[in-house]
Amino acid sequence: MYSVNVRDHFMIAHSFRGAVFGPAQRLHGATYVVDLELRRRELDADGVVVDIGLATEALRGVLAELNFRNLDEEPAFAGRNTTTEFLARAIHQRLAAQVAAGRLGPHAGGLDSARVTLHESHVAWAAYDAPLQPAAPA
Amino acid sequence: MYSVNVRDHFMIAHSFRGAVFGPAQRLHGATYVVDLELRRRELDADGVVVDIGLATEALRGVLAELNFRNLDEEPAFAGRNTTTEFLARAIHQRLAAQVAAGRLGPHAGGLDSARVTLHESHVAWAAYDAPLQPAAPA
Amino acid sequence: MYSVNVRDHFMIAHSFRGAVFGPAQRLHGATYVVDLELRRRELDADGVVVDIGLATEALRGVLAELNFRNLDEEPAFAGRNTTTEFLARAIHQRLAAQVAAGRLGPHAGGLDSARVTLHESHVAWAAYDAPLQPAAPA
Amino acid sequence: MYSVNVRDHFMIAHSFRGAVFGPAQRLHGATYVVDLELRRRELDADGVVVDIGLATEALRGVLAELNFRNLDEEPAFAGRNTTTEFLARAIHQRLAAQVAAGRLGPHAGGLDSARVTLHESHVAWAAYDAPLQPAAPA
Amino acid sequence: MYSVNVRDHFMIAHSFRGAVFGPAQRLHGATYVVDLELRRRELDADGVVVDIGLATEALRGVLAELNFRNLDEEPAFAGRNTTTEFLARAIHQRLAAQVAAGRLGPHAGGLDSARVTLHESHVAWAAYDAPLQPAAPA
Amino acid sequence: MYSVNVRDHFMIAHSFRGAVFGPAQRLHGATYVVDLELRRRELDADGVVVDIGLATEALRGVLAELNFRNLDEEPAFAGRNTTTEFLARAIHQRLAAQVAAGRLGPHAGGLDSARVTLHESHVAWAAYDAPLQPAAPA
Numbered sequence: 001m002y003s004v005n006v007r008d009h010f011m012i013a014h015s016f017r018g019a020v021f022g023p024a025q026r027l028h029g030a031t032y033v034v035d036l037e038l039r040r041r042e043l044d045a046d047g048v049v050v051d052i053g054l055a056t057e058a059l060r061g062v063l064a065e066l067n068f069r070n071l072d073e074e075p076a077f078a079g080r081n082t083t084t085e086f087l088a089r090a091i092h093q094r095l096a097a098q099v100a101a102g103r104l105g106p107h108a109g110g111l112d113s114a115r116v117t118l119h120e121s122h123v124a125w126a127a128y129d130a131p132l133q134p135a136a137p138a
Numbered sequence: 139m140y141s142v143n144v145r146d147h148f149m150i151a152h153s154f155r156g157a158v159f160g161p162a163q164r165l166h167g168a169t170y171v172v173d174l175e176l177r178r179r180e181l182d183a184d185g186v187v188v189d190i191g192l193a194t195e196a197l198r199g200v201l202a203e204l205n206f207r208n209l210d211e212e213p214a215f216a217g218r219n220t221t222t223e224f225l226a227r228a229i230h231q232r233l234a235a236q237v238a239a240g241r242l243g244p245h246a247g248g249l250d251s252a253r254v255t256l257h258e259s260h261v262a263w264a265a266y267d268a269p270l271q272p273a274a275p276a
Numbered sequence: 277m278y279s280v281n282v283r284d285h286f287m288i289a290h291s292f293r294g295a296v297f298g299p300a301q302r303l304h305g306a307t308y309v310v311d312l313e314l315r316r317r318e319l320d321a322d323g324v325v326v327d328i329g330l331a332t333e334a335l336r337g338v339l340a341e342l343n344f345r346n347l348d349e350e351p352a353f354a355g356r357n358t359t360t361e362f363l364a365r366a367i368h369q370r371l372a373a374q375v376a377a378g379r380l381g382p383h384a385g386g387l388d389s390a391r392v393t394l395h396e397s398h399v400a401w402a403a404y405d406a407p408l409q410p411a412a413p414a
Numbered sequence: 415m416y417s418v419n420v421r422d423h424f425m426i427a428h429s430f431r432g433a434v435f436g437p438a439q440r441l442h443g444a445t446y447v448v449d450l451e452l453r454r455r456e457l458d459a460d461g462v463v464v465d466i467g468l469a470t471e472a473l474r475g476v477l478a479e480l481n482f483r484n485l486d487e488e489p490a491f492a493g494r495n496t497t498t499e500f501l502a503r504a505i506h507q508r509l510a511a512q513v514a515a516g517r518l519g520p521h522a523g524g525l526d527s528a529r530v531t532l533h534e535s536h537v538a539w540a541a542y543d544a545p546l547q548p549a550a551p552a
Numbered sequence: 553m554y555s556v557n558v559r560d561h562f563m564i565a566h567s568f569r570g571a572v573f574g575p576a577q578r579l580h581g582a583t584y585v586v587d588l589e590l591r592r593r594e595l596d597a598d599g600v601v602v603d604i605g606l607a608t609e610a611l612r613g614v615l616a617e618l619n620f621r622n623l624d625e626e627p628a629f630a631g632r633n634t635t636t637e638f639l640a641r642a643i644h645q646r647l648a649a650q651v652a653a654g655r656l657g658p659h660a661g662g663l664d665s666a667r668v669t670l671h672e673s674h675v676a677w678a679a680y681d682a683p684l685q686p687a688a689p690a
Numbered sequence: 691m692y693s694v695n696v697r698d699h700f701m702i703a704h705s706f707r708g709a710v711f712g713p714a715q716r717l718h719g720a721t722y723v724v725d726l727e728l729r730r731r732e733l734d735a736d737g738v739v740v741d742i743g744l745a746t747e748a749l750r751g752v753l754a755e756l757n758f759r760n761l762d763e764e765p766a767f768a769g770r771n772t773t774t775e776f777l778a779r780a781i782h783q784r785l786a787a788q789v790a791a792g793r794l795g796p797h798a799g800g801l802d803s804a805r806v807t808l809h810e811s812h813v814a815w816a817a818y819d820a821p822l823q824p825a826a827p828a
Contacts, residue, residue, distance in 0.1 A: 013289035029305010151703035167719010427565035443581010
């Protein structure tokens with residue numbers, strides 16, 4: 001299995017509900033350094049897993065929807081704790097939709113799976129790893 | 139699959155037996171920077187893989203049993219080479235016992251597997267990765 | 277010149293005022309991974325720059341005053357943009373006060389200077405570097 | 415499953431063919447920091463996954479065949495785009511051949527799989543991960 | 553003294569002349585991960601060392617002139633060994649010219665000095681550190 | 691001012707005397723990842739701060755004298771606490787002697803100063819920074 005990974009970051013405010021979160025129930029924030037790993041069984045005709053330029057743009061676009069925001073006020077996350085692991089999946093879903101819509105190039109339908117990792121500090125990170133649906137034929 | 143990772147470290151002395159180890163047969167030591175990755179198929183009711191505070195405490199507690207020690211004198215390791223990969227499994231077993239004993243919280247029985255990685259320098263690391271046993275019902 | 281460095285982190289929400297900040301004028305947040313470097317011309321009688329345990333505690337204490345907060349509501353920062361470089365100095369001042377008050381041990385009066393670095397992502401950091409005042413004699 | 419990882423690097427020139435590569439169609443170059451992860455179900459009699467000294471030598475040897483070269487002129491890669499993911503597999507194949515030839519020691523036949531990761535910058539890497547063939551009996 | 557640092561990278565081919573360079577006399581290449589540290593004694597009216605957006609753009613612009621090129625064919629470097637330390641200074645000079653030309657904003661004339669660091673692998677880097685000339689008054 | 695940095699590591703056992711060290715009074719150990727930064731005002735005739743191959747060899751040689759040893763039994767350190775900062779200076783002195791003896795090449799007499807940094811974990815490091823004596827003329 002081949003993998004390609006691109007990295008970017010975003011910075012948000014949020015708070016959590018539930019005694020388990022202790023002081024993180026207060027409004028605070030985080031920088032998330034994000035790794036997007038895309039996997040494929042065989043290389044495409046250009047010898048790549050994916051067009052790395054398009055993958056970088058897709059990741060930047062998805063993170064731009066979250067960057068410099070207070071996630072407590074995002075309708076998409078209403079009633080949810082935007083924990084690091086929850087956000088990893090939300091970003092995975094949005095990127096999977098980009099792949100399915102052909103935004104990562106015509107060969108990206110051959111992608112097998114993706115892993116999205118959010119590094120929140122030098123001592124903690126979370127990730128979501130799942131298959132990608134094959135793009136529907138045009 | 140979701141993952142959460144916490145990081146800590148410990149510092150020990152030890153020596154190895156066997157010609158394959160060359161100068162590492164002499165008494166020397168290491169700093170091990172430890173990553174504990176815990177995995178789970180679905181998030182719990184709080185939207186997390188595990189209570190990260192409890193995971194951090196459990197890792198610190200297990201490493202405290204080894205920290206600032208000469209492993210050549212630890213009864214638990216008598217007759218064994220305490221290589222990086224061996225220690226990764228030993229720490230994995232101790233953490234799995236913590237999970238099974240409920241020390242990572244009541245929902246931690248839903249954890250699927252764990253990976254323990256010991257970074258011994260900027261050019262070498264070892265890991266042990268295995269399923270966690272479901273916690274016995276109370 | 278000798279240096280010792282300890283690292284910790286904190287997570288906050290804030291917003292900036294001024295067109296130069298673009299989208300960072302919205303409420304957002306950051307993880308700051310903080311390096312505290314303490315310098316000294318000669319080692320003390322124990323052969324150290326500073327008691328690293330006390331330095332770690334002092335850093336944790338200063339960061340705890342900021343951690344999991346919305347800095348826009350902190351009276352100490354009223355009317356100020358809490359930029360990374362501004363926060364580096366604020367933390368430097370608070371740590372210098374700890375040194376002057378003897379919280380880093382009786383020999384810490386011999387410390388020469390300190391550098392506080394705040395890493396805000398994998399591509400940006402800021403720092404403040406300045407002399408420490410000698411502790412007043414008891 | 416146990417893993418051991420060793421790291422080294424190499425520096426090459428190359429160019430790519432295909433409009434998808436944009437300015438990387440020009441002759442340029444890269445530093446690749448390479449991680450070789452070797453996996454094994456059970457430790458050998460010495461308590462290791464592999465003789466780490468031999469693994470380090472094998473990696474260095476394979477990278478030495480590529481280091482300080484213009485890959486556009488390497489007969490082994492004629493007509494191919496030497497992308498990061500392509501090189502990860504090429505290095506995997508050469509290391510697998512070393513394992514099969516017994517160069518990683520007599521116990522290395524017990525190795526299960528290997529992952530070769532090439533870090534090309536602080537924001538991008540690629541990898542190839544595949545089983546190793548059991549060494550033929552002597 | 554305050555510092556702000558931004559990071560980017562570029563990828564080039566080159567070769568060196570002189571027996572001291574051994575196999576690096578052959579055409580090869582490198583990824584350089586570049587840190588630009590800008591220093592200032594006092595913050596400007598916005599509470600920053602420099603407009604970090606403009607600093608990031610200026611660094612990207614200077615690196616774009618070198619990225620994806622064979623430095624052996626660059627007229628600006630004719631007859632010179634484009635070693636890591638030489639390139640650090642070349643980039644420093646080009647960035648200093650950007651500051652002097654007002655491209656980092658109207659307050660950037662207050663910048664004191666800059667350090668340009670080029671990381672060429674996980675085990676080697678080089679830097680050039682020098683004062684910046686005050687911008688001429690408009 | 692120009693800098694060049696090379697990195698290597700060593701692994702030792704030791705213990706400390708003095709109540710300030712708490713549990714580190716027991717025999718334990720550490721991995722030290724070592725950065726050697728060499729500085730020079732002007733590049734030499736080859737366009738380098740120092741022959742990086744010779745600098746790498748010199749660092750490896752100095753660390754080999756310490757690697758895989760119990761520092762409590764080293765005559766050179768009798769009666770001293772081999773703290774991270776103490777070791778940084780000891781390594782600085784040994785490397786300065788190598789420079790003075792001409793082991794870093796005939797132009798290394800032009801080196802201005804050196805910084806030796808020992809990273810002992812992901813959260814702590816120490817350094818020693820001092821001028822180098824000009825090499826005596828042959």
